[in-house]
Amino acid sequence: MKAARSIHFPTMIFFVIFIVTHVALVLLTGMRRNLNAMFAAQGDVDPATYATDWTGTLVFLGALAVIALAWFAARPMVVAPLARLTGTVSNR
Numbered sequence: 001m002k003a004a005r006s007i008h009f010p011t012m013i014f015f016v017i018f019i020v021t022h023v024a025l026v027l028l029t030g031m032r033r034n035l036n037a038m039f040a041a042q043g044d045v046d047p048a049t050y051a052t053d054w055t056g057t058l059v060f061l062g063a064l065a066v067i068a069l070a071w072f073a074a075r076p077m078v079v080a081p082l083a084r085l086t087g088t089v090s091n092r
Contacts, residue, residue, distance in 0.1 A: 035056035035057050036050040036057075038060075039056040040059055
């Protein structure tokens with residue numbers, strides 16, 4: 001158990017730093033243009049072409065909303081009644 005924790009914690013710290021760095025780079029190098037390229041498949045060689053388009057940002061916000069709803073729904077209070085439809089659900 002101790003070996004797993006000693007590997008897990010530094011890996012988690014590295015992963016958090018990795019995510020924060022990449023999100024910062026997306027925001028600092030042109031948020032709307034980058035989000036358009038990633039979420040709306042809109043891109044051009046000219047940096048100014050999609051720099052003012054909000055489509056990618058709106059799709060990104062929609063994706064965040066879906067993730068938040070899924071995170072909320074992944075609770076025993078929500079999942080257990082659905083699981084009971086297909087079998088027996090026991091307590092921990």
